[in-house]
Amino acid sequence: MLSLKNVVKTYKSGEVEVAALKNVSFDLPEKSISVILGPSGSGKSTLLNVIGGIDRPDHGMIKVMEREVSSYKEKELTEYRRELIGFIFQSYNLISTLTVGENVEVGSEISRDPLKVDEVLDRVGMLDKKHKFPHQLSGGEQQRTAIARALVKNPKVLLCDEPTGALDEDTGKKILRLLQEINKRYGTTVLIITHNQGFAEMADWVVKMKSGGLDSIFHNEAPVPAEQVKWG
Numbered sequence: 763m764l765s766l767k768n769v770v771k772t773y774k775s776g777e778v779e780v781a782a783l784k785n786v787s788f789d790l791p792e793k794s795i796s797v798i799l800g801p802s803g804s805g806k807s808t809l810l811n812v813i814g815g816i817d818r819p820d821h822g823m824i825k826v827m828e829r830e831v832s833s834y835k836e837k838e839l840t841e842y843r844r845e846l847i848g849f850i851f852q853s854y855n856l857i858s859t860l861t862v863g864e865n866v867e868v869g870s871e872i873s874r875d876p877l878k879v880d881e882v883l884d885r886v887g888m889l890d891k892k893h894k895f896p897h898q899l900s901g902g903e904q905q906r907t908a909i910a911r912a913l914v915k916n917p918k919v920l921l922c923d924e925p926t927g928a929l930d931e932d933t934g935k936k937i938l939r940l941l942q943e944i945n946k947r948y949g950t951t952v953l954i955i956t957h958n959q960g961f962a963e964m965a966d967w968v969v970k971m972k973s974g975g976l977d978s979i980f981h982n983e984a985p986v987p988a989e990q991v992k993w994g
């Protein structure tokens with residue numbers, strides 16, 4: 763279970779305070795796919811960052827697979843990120859001087875129980891491009907590599923911040939399909955931030971944020987394969 767109770771996060775810059783998360787509470791089951799929707803500035807990235815231990819809440823409780831992350835000090839948070847969490851961003855964040863294989867190797871090296879690099883590259887359809895550099899790849903291929911780098915750690919939770927934001931519809935749907943396949947094969951809990959309302963159709967759970975608060979959460983009884991989502 764992934765559980766948030768009365769989570770508060772306020773950013774201060776100078777005199778100005780921004781309430782990024784205001785008393786957010788919800789539960790999501792393990793091994794599910796969730797989509798997080800909401801307007802710009804509604805707190806989606808902040809939510810992902812506090813769940814992933816990149817940032818810490820000011821108040822409230824965050825529990826991920828029986829671990830009370832919100833009580834962790836820096837060292838425990840680093841361990842937690844290493845062992846349980848994979849991050850995927852819109853901008854891929856690959857190391858430009860390393861090949862595809864080497865980028866994935868980096869993910870493998872920081873894990874205690876990594877999957878095999880070639881297995882993961884094969885799974886994301888990038889094994890034949892193992893020796894290419896990021897600038898020799900399309901956007902979709904770069905995102906596949908970034909997914910492989912996150913996946914090789916064998917994370918329990920994959921946190922994806924606008925993973926298809928820089929991709930066209932066809933490539934984006936293939937990436938979403940890959941996330942669905944990973945969820946099924948490895949039982950990974952997947953959270954996907956998006957502005958694309960249509961993604962709700964492929965998720966088990968849909969979390970809607972509004973002005974730093976939870977607007978609604980609902981269970982989708984019949985998620986569709988990614989290729990059937992309406993691209994908005």
Ligand SMILES: Nc1ncnc2c1ncn2[C@@H]1O[C@H](COP(=O)(O)OP(=O)(O)OP(=O)(O)O)[C@@H](O)[C@H]1O
Pocket residue numbers: 773774775780781782800801802803804805806807808809
């Ligand atoms: N490091 C920070 N310092 C100051 N304010 C911040 C910081 N990070 C986020 N905020 C503010 O917190 C609020 C929530 O931001 P957040 O990035 O979580 O929203 P979002 O829903 O992900 O937006 P977007 O869809 O535009 O990415 C915004 O008002 C934002 O300006």
